[in-house]
Amino acid sequence: MTKTTQNSRFSKLLRSPLPVLPPALPEVFEDLRVSVDRFCLLAGVEALGEMLAEDAEVLCGPRHARTRSRRGHRWGQTRSEIAYHGGKVKVVRPRVRGLAGKEMALPSWELLSDPGLLQAWAMNLMLLSVSTRKYGRAVRLPGAAGGDLPAQSGDATSKSAVSRRFVALTRKKLKAWLASDLSDLDLLVIQIDGLHVGDHVMLAAIGIDGGGEKHVLGLAEGASENAATVQALLDNLTARGLDPAVPRLFILDGAKALSKAVRRTFGAAAAIQRCQVHKGRNIIERLDESLHAGVKKALRQAWDQDDAEKAERLLKNLARRLELEAPGVSASILEGLDEILTVIRLGLPPELRRSLACTNAIENALGTVRTVQRNVKRWRNAEMALRWTAAGLLEAKKTFRRLNAYRQLPILKAALQEHMKKAKAKSAIETIKEAA
Numbered sequence: 001m002t003k004t005t006q007n008s009r010f011s012k013l014l015r016s017p018l019p020v021l022p023p024a025l026p027e028v029f030e031d032l033r034v035s036v037d038r039f040c041l042l043a044g045v046e047a048l049g050e051m052l053a054e055d056a057e058v059l060c061g062p063r064h065a066r067t068r069s070r071r072g073h074r075w076g077q078t079r080s081e082i083a084y085h086g087g088k089v090k091v092v093r094p095r096v097r098g099l100a101g102k103e104m105a106l107p108s109w110e111l112l113s114d115p116g117l118l119q120a121w122a123m124n125l126m127l128l129s130v131s132t133r134k135y136g137r138a139v140r141l142p143g144a145a146g147g148d149l150p151a152q153s154g155d156a157t158s159k160s161a162v163s164r165r166f167v168a169l170t171r172k173k174l175k176a177w178l179a180s181d182l183s184d185l186d187l188l189v190i191q192i193d194g195l196h197v198g199d200h201v202m203l204a205a206i207g208i209d210g211g212g213e214k215h216v217l218g219l220a221e222g223a224s225e226n227a228a229t230v231q232a233l234l235d236n237l238t239a240r241g242l243d244p245a246v247p248r249l250f251i252l253d254g255a256k257a258l259s260k261a262v263r264r265t266f267g268a269a270a271a272i273q274r275c276q277v278h279k280g281r282n283i284i285e286r287l288d289e290s291l292h293a294g295v296k297k298a299l300r301q302a303w304d305q306d307d308a309e310k311a312e313r314l315l316k317n318l319a320r321r322l323e324l325e326a327p328g329v330s331a332s333i334l335e336g337l338d339e340i341l342t343v344i345r346l347g348l349p350p351e352l353r354r355s356l357a358c359t360n361a362i363e364n365a366l367g368t369v370r371t372v373q374r375n376v377k378r379w380r381n382a383e384m385a386l387r388w389t390a391a392g393l394l395e396a397k398k399t400f401r402r403l404n405a406y407r408q409l410p411i412l413k414a415a416l417q418e419h420m421k422k423a424k425a426k427s428a429i430e431t432i433k434e435a436a
Contacts (some may be wrong), residue, residue, distance in 0.1 A: 055106040086121040086139030088156040119169035132159035170387040183241030198379030212406025217247040231262035249417035268423035273342040346415040351405040368396035
């Protein structure tokens, strides 16, 4: 009986005519069809108007009412700007003055007028290689292109306005980043490398913690990769909480100034590994093409050894073979031989050695920095280069992945502890010998 009644009601509902939309709704849906952005803007402005009216009523009380609890009175309206879709749009907002005659801020307006959103838009698009000249086209379509929100004069999409917002936000982020605390990071590996930006050299440091996660640590600017620049970078890291007494593996590109500064700052606790990729590339580039295949094979054979003494013997044999054909390259192979085989001497597994024998992690990050900076044609000063490099490194941080052999990092931690004990014992013996 109940089921028959429900079917009958449903049949009547199907036969009844559809309701007619109010006249305003078709126009609204036409706006929605033409431009979702315009529809959202109009709906948002209407909602904002209601919020501002409520704020004004809280401060002034209902219109035309003489309430003793009011804190101000209405003072007309004014046209102001809010951030919308990477630019600004003008809206009408009420004004309220306090009983003392001073302007009173509306809470909703204070929240929406924060410039942080526009700065984030500018930084995001510029890091995606959108130039300041094309920023307006990236956030506004021409008026005839589908009826979208058109670009207008004073909508904060000009190249100068975008540049000012980018400078403000990158300067703020750089200051916060270079003052961040590092004491909570259990860093086992630190990679340091340099990047030429115009006439300036930027030294960057990336760390790998005990879980295999990568962290952008610091940045320093100088005229070259000299000991003073490296020392400034390391001083900044230690001042922010990086403990020099903790044993760590430092992976460097081979510059002597880097090794010197690391030894001075971290002493026996530092194990230094020179990048094998840089080393091999420097050797190959100085050789005749007919020798490339044989030398590459010999270097690869040495890098793959599990025994450091055997690897060292293979490299010395290679240097001896090249004494006549390339004496300069022969001396280069022997230079820094102790630091080039550090990961082998530590007894690390092959998978972990492969990840820690080169500066690939920081090289990839600096590659992202170069991509971010490619639209910059003129570097005005060192501060500009520093801001852009910091922004690129923070952008590269978003793509960081965990170290492939992260499960083997406890082996590295134990090996570094043993390395520090041996280094301290050796230093003590040398001190006794000098005293004798």
